[in-house]
Each structure stands twice: as C-alpha cells, then as structure tokens.
Amino acid sequence: MKRRSLLGxxxxxxxxxxxxxxxxxxxxxVRWRLASSFPRSLDxxxxxxxxxxxxxxxxxxxxxxxxxxxxDTLLTAFGVVEGVGSGAAEMAHTATYYFSEKNPxxxxxxxxxxxxxxxxxxxxxxxxxxxxxxxxxxxxxxIVNFPGGNTGAxxxxxxxxxxxxxxxxxxxxxRIAGFASLLMERMGAEPVNLPAAQIYAALEKGHIxxxxxxxxxxxxxxxxxxxxxxxxxxxxxxxxxxxxxxxNQRAWNSLSGEHKAIVEAAAAQTHVQxxxxxxxxxxxxLKQLVASGAKLRPFPADVLADAFKHANDIYAETSAKxxxxxxxxxxxxxxxxxxxxxxxxTEATFDRFMQAQKL
Amino acid sequence: MKRRSLLGxxxxxxxxxxxxxxxxxxxxxVRWRLASSFPRSLDxxxxxxxxxxxxxxxxxxxxxxxxxxxxDTLLTAFGVVEGVGSGAAEMAHTATYYFSEKNPxxxxxxxxxxxxxxxxxxxxxxxxxxxxxxxxxxxxxxIVNFPGGNTGAxxxxxxxxxxxxxxxxxxxxxRIAGFASLLMERMGAEPVNLPAAQIYAALEKGHIxxxxxxxxxxxxxxxxxxxxxxxxxxxxxxxxxxxxxxxNQRAWNSLSGEHKAIVEAAAAQTHVQxxxxxxxxxxxxLKQLVASGAKLRPFPADVLADAFKHANDIYAETSAKxxxxxxxxxxxxxxxxxxxxxxxxTEATFDRFMQAQKL
Numbered sequence: 221m222k223r224r225s226l227l228g229x230x231x232x233x234x235x236x237x238x239x240x241x242x243x244x245x246x247x248x249x250v251r252w253r254l255a256s257s258f259p260r261s262l263d264x265x266x267x268x269x270x271x272x273x274x275x276x277x278x279x280x281x282x283x284x285x286x287x288x289x290x291x292d293t294l295l296t297a298f299g300v301v302e303g304v305g306s307g308a309a310e311m312a313h314t315a316t317y318y319f320s321e322k323n324p325x326x327x328x329x330x331x332x333x334x335x336x337x338x339x340x341x342x343x344x345x346x347x348x349x350x351x352x353x354x355x356x357x358x359x360x361x362x363i364v365n366f367p368g369g370n371t372g373a374x375x376x377x378x379x380x381x382x383x384x385x386x387x388x389x390x391x392x393x394x395r396i397a398g399f400a401s402l403l404m405e406r407m408g409a410e411p412v413n414l415p416a417a418q419i420y421a422a423l424e425k426g427h428i429x430x431x432x433x434x435x436x437x438x439x440x441x442x443x444x445x446x447x448x449x450x451x452x453x454x455x456x457x458x459x460x461x462x463x464x465x466x467x468n469q470r471a472w473n474s475l476s477g478e479h480k481a482i483v484e485a486a487a488a489q490t491h492v493q494x495x496x497x498x499x500x501x502x503x504x505x506l507k508q509l510v511a512s513g514a515k516l517r518p519f520p521a522d523v524l525a526d527a528f529k530h531a532n533d534i535y536a537e538t539s540a541k542x543x544x545x546x547x548x549x550x551x552x553x554x555x556x557x558x559x560x561x562x563x564x565x566t567e568a569t570f571d572r573f574m575q576a577q578k579l
Numbered sequence: 580m581k582r583r584s585l586l587g588x589x590x591x592x593x594x595x596x597x598x599x600x601x602x603x604x605x606x607x608x609v610r611w612r613l614a615s616s617f618p619r620s621l622d623x624x625x626x627x628x629x630x631x632x633x634x635x636x637x638x639x640x641x642x643x644x645x646x647x648x649x650x651d652t653l654l655t656a657f658g659v660v661e662g663v664g665s666g667a668a669e670m671a672h673t674a675t676y677y678f679s680e681k682n683p684x685x686x687x688x689x690x691x692x693x694x695x696x697x698x699x700x701x702x703x704x705x706x707x708x709x710x711x712x713x714x715x716x717x718x719x720x721x722i723v724n725f726p727g728g729n730t731g732a733x734x735x736x737x738x739x740x741x742x743x744x745x746x747x748x749x750x751x752x753x754r755i756a757g758f759a760s761l762l763m764e765r766m767g768a769e770p771v772n773l774p775a776a777q778i779y780a781a782l783e784k785g786h787i788x789x790x791x792x793x794x795x796x797x798x799x800x801x802x803x804x805x806x807x808x809x810x811x812x813x814x815x816x817x818x819x820x821x822x823x824x825x826x827n828q829r830a831w832n833s834l835s836g837e838h839k840a841i842v843e844a845a846a847a848q849t850h851v852q853x854x855x856x857x858x859x860x861x862x863x864x865l866k867q868l869v870a871s872g873a874k875l876r877p878f879p880a881d882v883l884a885d886a887f888k889h890a891n892d893i894y895a896e897t898s899a900k901x902x903x904x905x906x907x908x909x910x911x912x913x914x915x916x917x918x919x920x921x922x923x924x925t926e927a928t929f930d931r932f933m934q935a936q937k938l
Contacts, residue, residue: 278840347859454929481637488848500706503917557938558862564934566732570813575923579916
C-alpha cells in the first residue's frame with residue numbers, strides 16, 4: 221500500500237532516498253465550499269454535488285475536500301453567480317439558465333427552446349466549441365465552469381386544466397425558468413420563476429396555473445400530481461438541461477495541476493452519473509405518477525409549431541442585440557443542424573422500432 | 580504550488596512537521612501496459628486508450644502511468660481476455676462481444692441485437708444492475724471491468740448489392756462481430772468475424788459480400804464506400820455498443836484506494852468523451868460519404884421484423900442453456916422495457932419534432 225502526504229523542504233532529501241511509504245491519513249490541504257442551487261430533498265440534484273465531493277476526496281487521497289451546502293446556508297439558490305464570482309464560495313452547482321435575465325448567454329450552456337438533446341449537448345460541449353465558448357463568457361464573471369449532469373429531455377410540466385390548443389396558454393400563469401420565459405410571454409402566458417421549494421404551494425393556492433420542473437422522478441418528490449394532474453410532453457424548451465459546476469477563477473488558479481485534473485475528472489464522472497440516474501429512475505416514477513392520477517398529454521401540434529416560430533424570432537432578435545449571444549448561438553445552431561441530420565438515420569430508426577415493440 | 584511525492588518511513592516525522600512542498604517531478608510508482616483491440620488508425624478507439632492513459636497520469640501527478648499498445652505489439656486484438664486474465668498485460672480496452680463464442684454473456688455488457696441504446700446502456704451499468712452483474716461474470720476470468728466508451732447506435736453496414744427483402748440475406752457472407760453472428764446465421768447469412776485491418780481487403784476481393792464496422796467516421800477511415808456502396812441502417816444488432824477497460828484482478832487489488840479512484844474516474848471520463856467524439860464526428864463523415872457515393876438505405880421492414888423474432892428465439896434458447904446468461908439478460912430486458920416506455924414520451928417526441936424541422 222503506497223500512500224502519499226505533503227512533503228516539506230526539510231524532509232525532501234531523506235524522503236527521496238527512502239522506500240515505500242507507510243499508510244498515513246492525509247490532512248486536507250484544500251478545503252472548498254460548494255453552494256448548490258437545489259435542496260437536499262432532490263437527491264438527483266443535491267446528490268450530484270455530494271457525488272462530486274466524494275469523488276474529489278477519493279481521487280485526492282483526502283487532501284482536497286469539498287463541502288456541499290444547500291441554498292440559504294451559504295448562498296441563495298439564485299445567488300451563485302455573484303457568490304462564486306466574488307469568492308464567497310469557491311464552487312457552486314446550478315442550472316445556468318436561471319441567470320438568463322442577466323444575459324441570455326447563460327441559457328446557451330444549459331437549455332434553450334428547441335436546443336440540443338442530452339447527447340448532442342454533451343458532444344457540443346466536449347468535442348464541439350460549446351465549453352470553449354461558454355468559458356470565454358464565464359471569464360467575465362470570474363468563473364470557470366464544468367458540465368455537471370444533464371436531465372435528458374424534460375417533461376412539459378403540470379397543468380391544472382387541459383391545454384387543447386395554443387390559445388389555452390393565453391393568460392396562463394406558468395412557473396418556468398430561464399430563457400423559455402421569453403418564449404412563454406410571446407405565446408401569451410405569464411411566466412413566473414420560483415425555486416423548487418416554493419412551487420407546490422403556489423400551485424396549490426392557485427397563484428400559478430401550471431408549473432414545470434424536470435421530469436417524473438423529481439416532479440414526484442415535489443408532489444405536483446395532487447394539484448395539477450395534466451402532465452404534458454415534450455418540454456420543448458428543455459430538450460435537455462445541463463447542470464454546471466462553477467469554480468471561482470482565483471481558487472481554480474491556485475490549484476496544482478493534479479488538483480485541476482481531479483476537479484475536471486470528478487465533474488465528468490458526475491456528468492455521466494446524473495444522466496444515468498435520471499434515466500434509471502424516471503420510468504418507475506412515471507408509472508407511479510400515472511397510478512396516482514397523472515394524465516399524460518402531448519402538447520397540441522399548434523403549440524409546438526407556434527413555439528418554434530416564436531423561438532426563432534427571439535433568437536434572431538437577441539442575436540441582433542447581443543454579439544456574444546449571436547456568435548455562440550450560431551455555433552450551436554450549426555452543430556444542431558448536423559446532429560439532427562445524423563440522428564434521424566440510425567439512432568431514430570432504432571429507437572422508433574424498439575419503442576413500437578411489446579418488450 | 581503544492582506538490583507531493585513518495586513519503587518514506589525515514590522522513591515521516593520531519594515531513595509531517597514541515598510546511599509546503601517544493602515542486603518536484605514525481606517518478607511513476609505504478610507502470611501498467613494496456614492492450615487495445617483497435618489499431619492506432621482508428622483515433623476514436625485507440626484514442627480512447629490514450630485519453631484514459633493521459634487522464635491517469637494527470638490525476639496521479641505522474642505517479643501512475645499506463646502505456647497503450649496496438650494489437651500484436653503486446654496482445655492480439657482478440658487475445659485480451661486471456662492476456663489480462665493471466666496478467667500478461669495489466670489492462671486492455673476492447674469490445675467484449677468479440678468473445679461471445681467463449682460465452683454469450685460477454686455480449687450483454689457490450690451490444691446484443693435489439694438491446695439498449697447508448698444512454699439506456701449507461702444507465703443500466705451505472706444505476707441499474709448492469710455493471711454489478713457483469714463484474715460477477717468477469718471475476719471468473721480474473722478481470723475487473725469499467726465502461727469505457729460507447730459508439731451510439733451503429734449503422735447496419737456496407738453491402739455490395741442492395742437488400743430488398745429478408746431473403747436477400749440468404750447466403751450473404753457478412754463480416755459481423757459478436758452475438759449478432761448467431762442472428763445472421765438464423766437469417767440465412769454466413770457471418771465472418773474479422774478485425775478492422777482485414778475487412779477492406781476481404782470486401783474488395785469478394786471474399787465477403789458485406790461488412791459492418793461502426794458508423795460514418797470510423798467506416799470512412801476503413802474505405803468501405805469504394806467497394807460496397809449500399810450503406811444500411813439501423814444496425815439493429817448494435818443499438819449501442821459499449822467498450823470496456825479490463826483490469827487484471829491482482830493488479831487491481833494491488834492499487835491504493837486513491838489509484839483505484841483514479842482508474843474509475845479516468846474510465847468514466849473516457850466513457851463520456853468517446854460518445855461525444857462519435858456524435859461530433861459522425862455527421863461530417865456521413866455527408867462526405869454520401870458525396871463519395873454512399874447510398875443510404877433503411878433495412879426493409881421484413882428484415883427488422885424477422886430479426887426481432889429470431890433474436891427473441893435465441894435469447895430464450897440461450898437462457899435455457901446458460902443460467903448466468905438467463906439471469907443477466909432477464910435483468911437487462913426488464914430495464915429495457917421500462918426505458919422504452921419512458922423514452923417514447925418526451926425524448927422521442929422532442930427528437931422527432933427537431934428532426935422534422937428545417938434547421
């Protein structure tokens with residue numbers, strides 16, 4: 221069993237001359253605080269921060285510790301950009317479209333209406349220009365970001381009444397996050413952004429008429445089926461939703477090369493684990509929700525067609541006003557066109573055949 | 580800049596009392612050899628082993644080195660089960676369905692006809708029983724395995740002549756790997772297993788009539804379009820194909836907890852990177868292949884229907900003879916039924932809408 225520990229100048233010569241190390245318990249040399257935007261009750265999302273922290277600890281032999289904090293214990297759910305940028309916390313785990321009112325570019329690395337699906341978004345990040353372009357943007361906030369999970373295509377949310385056509389969205393008070401709020405406004409709805417913990421009560425009291433969160437597993441925990449039973453799909457504004465780890469730029473620069481590699485690998489491991497967890501847990505939750513009274517409904521065709529038209533208008537208008545948005549969205553849109561060209565052949569025909577079988 | 584090195588008994592007290600370490604260049608304390616089943620010319624696949632090795636080196640601060648070897652320099656492409664099991668190499672990177680003639684269980688962790696798509700297979704591995712069950716199986720070969728990449732849904736391969744119905748497969752000499760060979764036999768074809776480097780010549784000389792490999796990017800490198808222009812989809816026997824890292828059991832047991840975590844994280848990072856690389860590269864290659872004369876064709880409906888029936892017969896027969904196969908396949912099949920129930924709602928409707936748009 222070879223173990224390592226800190227090596228001081230004083231002991232260097234003796235240590236280099238010495239043989240195999242005994243087992244020693246390392247003291248942490250780096251201690252970071254991570255602010256999650258998600259409550260502990262969402263084990264998928266708060267769990268992602270805890271999973272990351274456990275990997276960092278294991279990979280560093282206990283020399284690098286990250287402590288995950290719930291909202292309002294270190295930073296607020298929506299206070300992580302300022303909090304990490306200023307160094308009030310070294311890290312955060314969040315969904316960056318929460319901050320699209322600061323700048324719509326925040327949404328491009330997370331989820332935008334009619335964007336990339338989960339695999340496509342990861343491919344754009346890791347092997348396209350996605351992560352590179354988003355990092356240039358985050359540098360302006362003193363943040364270095366790492367993809368840290370994806371939900372897959374989300375459901376379209378819980379509605380107290382059926383949506384029979386696009387006109388049923390007029391005047392609808394809809395809890396929805398991110399850049400999609402603009403789209404809902406164009407469609408005549410009244411978007412409201414609320415953190416997870418406040419949605420159920422707002423829906424129950426009739427302060428809002430509908431709410432979208434993620435998908436069956438998370439939504440079941442939040443109890444929406446009891447107060448708004450119509451469960452719509454697809455969530456066309458979140459064909460997939462990426463979470464990110466934020467790291468304060470100065471804290472990042474202070475890390476050794478080894479600890480930088482550890483943050484990157486632990487984030488990548490979290491990224492794949494979160495999507496796997498959603499995929500594994502959603503089917504069972506969907507069945508339970510249907511048994512509890514959820515009424516699954518596809519959005520009417522005119523809702524999707526109208527939304528697609530409005531979304532493209534918004535992209536054109538935003539691009540005309542915001543050069544950084546224009547440049548990053550254009551890169552994503554080119555990538556998306558190629559991805560959907562390719563996915564329609566073997567991926568789509570395989571999936572469609574399997575979904576049509578009695579399995 | 581904090582750096583670490585080996586710590587000897589002799590220097591322990593002095594070192595613990597000392598302060599921050601100076602920068603020292605660590606000597607590797609663990610040196611492993613990895614045998615890839617893939618030639619260096621396939622940068623996706625041999626590249627996966629090199630990516631893994633680079634991550635291990637970075638994560639360990641240079642103390643753990645893995646050297647990737649091409650086939651026939653350390654082990655043969657198909658000799659990695661015995662080679663890693665015996666310790667002739669500490670590691671390998673391979674597609675385990677190559678070994679389904681030893682035992683069809685090998686195919687279950689890689690690709691089987693009408694199996695799981697890429698996200699579903701990863702979810703079964705990481706958050707279902709997949710990896711746990713496969714590890715129990717590999718223990719019998721003195722191997723510990725780690726998922727190490729996925730291609731996504733593969734193409735159905737290159738044919739010298741068009742396939743107009745299931746009867747056109749009769750007598751067809753088809754290069755195909757893994758458990759799918761059994762299926763092709765049932766459908767009247769003559770399956771042949773050849774490693775990558777030998778396929779093109781066999782196709783050119785007419786020793787085989789058709790060959791499947793992976794998808795546009797890898798297939799383009801192997802040049803098949805020049806000798807067999809009909810390019811079929813979907814590759815229903817590889818709805819996704821997982822690669823695995825093999826680690827010799829004794830070598831694994833000799834690692835510190837920290838180095839075990841490093842192998843696991845580097846493998847996970849490779850797993851996500853390989854799928855991203857395939858997704859990013861395939862669209863461009865597909866366009867170039869079509870420009871070079873590839874004729875894209877969907878398999879006729881009777882081919883898929885016949886194949887699905889034969890595949891289920893093979894699963895039933897194999898399960899009756901092989902208890903370990905029965906148990907693992909049954910677990911996968913339960914998982915698959917749930918996955919396809921769920922994916923047909925929001926994932927499929929989102930993807931279908933996007934694929935139908937002019938993007």
